[in-house]
Amino acid sequence: MSLLKAENIHKRYGKEEVLRGVSLELERGETMVVIGPSGTGKSTFLRCINQLTPPDKGRVWLDGVEVTHPKCNINRLRAQMGFVFQDFNLFSHLNTLRNVSIGLIKVKGIRKEDARKLAMKELERVGLDDKIDAYPAQLSGGQQQRVSIARALAMEPKLILFDEPTSALDPELIGEVLEVMIKLAKDGMTMLVVTHEMGFARAVADEIVFMEHGVVVEQGNPQQMFSAPEHPRTGEFLNKITELYGETE
Amino acid sequence: MVFDVTWLPQLTQGLLLTLQITTTCIAMGIVLGILLALGRVYGNRLISTPCSIYIQIFRGTPLLVQLLMVYYGLPSWGIYPSAFVSGVLALGLNTGAYQAEYLRGAIQAVKQGQLMAARAIGMSLPQAIRYIVLPQAFRIVIPSWSNELILMVKYSSIVFSVTLLDLMGVGKRIAARNFRYFEVFVVVALFYLVLVFIISQLLRLLEHRARIPGLGEHAEQR
Numbered sequence: 001m002s003l004l005k006a007e008n009i010h011k012r013y014g015k016e017e018v019l020r021g022v023s024l025e026l027e028r029g030e031t032m033v034v035i036g037p038s039g040t041g042k043s044t045f046l047r048c049i050n051q052l053t054p055p056d057k058g059r060v061w062l063d064g065v066e067v068t069h070p071k072c073n074i075n076r077l078r079a080q081m082g083f084v085f086q087d088f089n090l091f092s093h094l095n096t097l098r099n100v101s102i103g104l105i106k107v108k109g110i111r112k113e114d115a116r117k118l119a120m121k122e123l124e125r126v127g128l129d130d131k132i133d134a135y136p137a138q139l140s141g142g143q144q145q146r147v148s149i150a151r152a153l154a155m156e157p158k159l160i161l162f163d164e165p166t167s168a169l170d171p172e173l174i175g176e177v178l179e180v181m182i183k184l185a186k187d188g189m190t191m192l193v194v195t196h197e198m199g200f201a202r203a204v205a206d207e208i209v210f211m212e213h214g215v216v217v218e219q220g221n222p223q224q225m226f227s228a229p230e231h232p233r234t235g236e237f238l239n240k241i242t243e244l245y246g247e248t249e
Numbered sequence: 250m251v252f253d254v255t256w257l258p259q260l261t262q263g264l265l266l267t268l269q270i271t272t273t274c275i276a277m278g279i280v281l282g283i284l285l286a287l288g289r290v291y292g293n294r295l296i297s298t299p300c301s302i303y304i305q306i307f308r309g310t311p312l313l314v315q316l317l318m319v320y321y322g323l324p325s326w327g328i329y330p331s332a333f334v335s336g337v338l339a340l341g342l343n344t345g346a347y348q349a350e351y352l353r354g355a356i357q358a359v360k361q362g363q364l365m366a367a368r369a370i371g372m373s374l375p376q377a378i379r380y381i382v383l384p385q386a387f388r389i390v391i392p393s394w395s396n397e398l399i400l401m402v403k404y405s406s407i408v409f410s411v412t413l414l415d416l417m418g419v420g421k422r423i424a425a426r427n428f429r430y431f432e433v434f435v436v437v438a439l440f441y442l443v444l445v446f447i448i449s450q451l452l453r454l455l456e457h458r459a460r461i462p463g464l465g466e467h468a469e470q471r
Contacts, residue, residue: 052365079371089366093385093461103370106380137463148366155370 001064003028003190004159009048009058011041018044019055020214026159031185033201034194037209037237042194043086045211046161049192050081057160063158079107082152082160087168088144090136090151096123099130100151108155122150128181142173146180159190166197198242202226210234250267254431264417270336270405270415275398277341280464282348290347290356291378300349307346313407315339320411336408336415344401346441351397355390356382388459395452399445406441416440 004026011019018041026032034042047053049060051067051074060067067077073121088098100119104110110118125127126146136144145165152160165181166174178200185191185204195201202222209219210231218231229235288300307315320335330338359382367377372442409418424430 011338050369052368075368075371075373078369081369083366083369084367085362085369087362089360089362091363091366092360092464095387095462102380103372106376107371135462135464137461151366153372 001032002026003063004049004192005061006045007059007061008047009045009055009060011044011055012054018214019048021058022211022214022216023058024192024209024216026190026205028158028190029188030206031189031191031193031204032207032209033205034192034209034211034249035196035198035201035237035241036217040211041214042211043163046083046163046192046194049161050078050083052083069170075107079103079155080158082155082157084145084148084152084160084162084165086164088136088141088148090148092136095133096128096139096147097136099136099147100154103151103155119150119154122154123147125153125183126150126204127176140173141169142176145177146167149177149184153184159192160184162191162193162195164194164196166195196241196244198238210237212237251258256427259419260416260436260440263414263416264444266414266418267402267405267416267444270333270340270408270413270434271402273337274340274344274405275401277337278344278397278401281345282340282352285345285349286352287378289353291374293388302363304346304349307343308350312339312343312404312409315343316407316411324442332408332411332413332416332456335411336405336413340405340408343404344397347397351387351390351393355386358389359385385461388461391456391459392444395449395456398448398452402445402448403441404469 002025004024006022006024009019010017010024022041022045024032024083034045036042044053048055048058049067051060053228055068058068062077062080065077066072067074073109091102094102097116097119100122101112104115104118105112108115120129120132123132126149127147128143128150131139131147136147139147149160149165162181166177169177174197178179178197181191181193181200182204193200193205205222207219208222208225210217210225210229210233212233218229218234220230225234226238272294285304288296289304290297292300316335316339319330319339320332323330323335363381363385364377367381368374372380406417408415409421412418414422416437420433424433427433441455
């Protein structure tokens, strides 16, 4: 049984149909990278998975539990899915340590001292254990994004959804975030990543999904997708994006 | 002119009542303001519309009219509030409407993404509001809230019109006896001035202590 299964997801904003029946399956420990032109519904799709944006139609299962079921405990299920935002969305009034531990304390009901230890462990993992007292406004973009990854990790999620995690960063700060993500992927974390970083995709993706106009055009392993895509649009897009962003990690 | 100051202790009595009325109505206004603001921002139409109407009515009519309606108007409905209760009630209901509007602005100034991030780690909406949105909104609202507090100290003086002997009421009574209107009201005004000064200093201290490190003076850097 796959860890995450999305079936026939539809979402419409007013007249525009952003998602027109997207289906995906993700195995435990797998890293899936979703690529595609802007405005294709990639971010909307991620939000449909953890119900931050409930889909109009379609169903989602996490580890066999239906997330889209009207009677499910959505808060509990969301806590099992990490989400990393493009613009970090750290809690401005809390320092680094509290940003990571607040979910443990308020959502999981873990005692303060224990939550602190767990948060420290995750901050070590992203290389920020020396910044625990700093507030978000005192950190660089790259550091903020690493804190937000630690915040997601601390909840011990079954998978993490990444919504263009490096798009809001200055070029010289992208590397430190990708490094953390590559390490996570290699440690066996299940990840669904929307990104334009082809270097990252090539390095760790088990599967690449090309989305356009609200549908999945093509999906396959990186080798096949990069060297011999079946669909002409996939090749076109990959060429353009590689030119634009390069392949550096 | 020989300054007769035997009436000063009486003013202190009035000062106490002024403080009592102000703190009570401010406390009432805070609770009411939070509820109204939350109702307006997060409530569905059934909740937010009555909140809006309430705010419009209490901001759109004179405070003195509201006070007189409570004190002289409620008895015709069979309710007989004391002068103190009338004063606190009218002032509290009024400042609640203003505080709600300040707080609503502050809530909306908290970045929407943070609420989403809180939901994403599994917080319920009430949890996200309580632990993420409100703590930041309270910090943002302090300056406008200071204004409101200072206004309330001074507006509380209208309760003399419903027979209460607050700072203003006592002053008026003393002056009516010794005919030294100018001296008495200058001293009354000084009392208010000092009170307002102390309160505004305390609030500046609070604002400073509640500041989020890195935000504020350097916030524009990013």
